[in-house]
Amino acid sequence: MKAKVEISDIEEDVTDKETTGVSAPIEEPKVKPEESSGVEETPEPEPKPAPKKSRRRKKSTAPKAPVVIQMQSSWPARLIIGGTPSGKGYTFERAGVILGIDPQDVDFILSRNRKIETHGRGCCGGEGERIYVQLV
Secondary structure (H helix, E strand, C coil), X not given: CCCCCCHHHCCCCHHHCCCCXXXXXXXXXXXXXXXXXXXXXXXXXXXXXXXXXXXCCCCCCCCCCCCCEEEXXXXXXXXXXCCCCCCCCEEECCCCCEEEXXXXXXXHHHCCCEEECCCCCCCXXXXXXXXXXXXX
16 A cells, blocks of 8 residues: 655645755764773874985095195295195295195295386396296
């Protein structure tokens, strides 16, 4: 036996509500919080990220030789140079001696070479440069 359902049996009156083709919002069921059993749970530690691989080359453990620039004395006497930017002192014992010079000091030492200007008079050793040291 089938029962007939008539429109009058429906409790909701659809004509009272505005319907624009949008369904009513869905209500989510309420969840009760769990009752604690008296034992606190420790949270799991987060996994550590994998170490990143470096593309840099490893430094060698061998000691590196300091960078030096070779300079030779051309002055026929002892030549002592001090007051350099690096704070080092250099002593050339005689002409032809070659020393290793710190790159900071090269311009300072080369600036000690003098250009003698006599304005064409040729006095006291003639014209030209007086070169104390030169690059090798």
